Amino acid sequence: MLAMETSPITSKKVLTLVFVFGDFDGERRVLLGMKKRGFGAGYWNGFGGKVEKGETILEGAVRELEEEAGIRVSHLERAGMLWFHFEGDPTGLEVHVYRGETFEGVVSETEEMRPEWFSLDKIPFHIMWPDDQIWWPVFVGNKKFCGRFRFAKDQKEILAHDVGIFESLPCEMEFGSGEWVGGVLVER
Ligand SMILES: Nc1[nH]c(=O)nc2c1ncn2[C@H]1C[C@H](O)[C@@H](COP(=O)(O)OP(=O)(O)OP(=O)(O)O)O1
Numbered sequence: 001m002l003a004m005e006t007s008p009i010t011s012k013k014v015l016t017l018v019f020v021f022g023d024f025d026g027e028r029r030v031l032l033g034m035k036k037r038g039f040g041a042g043y044w045n046g047f048g049g050k051v052e053k054g055e056t057i058l059e060g061a062v063r064e065l066e067e068e069a070g071i072r073v074s075h076l077e078r079a080g081m082l083w084f085h086f087e088g089d090p091t092g093l094e095v096h097v098y099r100g101e102t103f104e105g106v107v108s109e110t111e112e113m114r115p116e117w118f119s120l121d122k123i124p125f126h127i128m129w130p131d132d133q134i135w136w137p138v139f140v141g142n143k144k145f146c147g148r149f150r151f152a153k154d155q156k157e158i159l160a161h162d163v164g165i166f167e168s169l170p171c172e173m174e175f176g177s178g179e180w181v182g183g184v185l186v187e188r
Helices: 057-069 134-141
Strands: 011-024 027-035 077-086 092-098 113-119 144-151 156-168 180-182 185-187
Touching: 011 057, 011 113, 027 057, 027 134, 057 092, 077 134, 134 144, 134 156
Parallel strands: 011 092, 077 144
Antiparallel strands: 011 027, 027 113, 077 092, 144 156, 180 185
16 A cells, blocks of 8 residues: 655644533433534534633633533533644644533524534534544543544545544544554554
């Protein structure tokens, strides 16, 4: 197999992604938001965004959830880390994924997101980032995970990826380490 040509990553953006789960008469659901503008507009996703100067990643996650869905959480569990690299873009994304189980306040639509509860057997993967269906089963299985995805320039096609289950986070795997070979990540 030939190594695929990749463009280098020279900087990264640290982002958060929060999924809140709830029980509705015994049916487990997850709160997703339809992104109304910006990066990933038109996709259902968890809530999150950039971590600001002076706040921890967890604080950033809590703030974004309140700004985008109107709810406050006192506890979020660290669930996974995802790295994204788009061909031709030197800035990689380091996304910290969190899970929440309880919250205060009323779920509300905001300028950025239209929230809706989805039963776990009706997750709208066809209207989500294409990587989501790959790591989702590990995430809902309550395993800690790390995943790396290399997207084509069109931000739709996944050229290479791998997802691993880890005992604890951050995982030993590092963003940008290893070499992408024909869809499988090969460690250097
Ligand atoms: N491939 C991917 N799969 C996924 O599930 N979530 C992704 C993703 N790539 C990015 N995200 C998430 C991380 C984060 O929660 C969100 C992007 O947040 P941002 O706040 O950066 O977006 P915006 O362009 O709206 O930013 P602002 O310009 O600050 O409003 O999308």
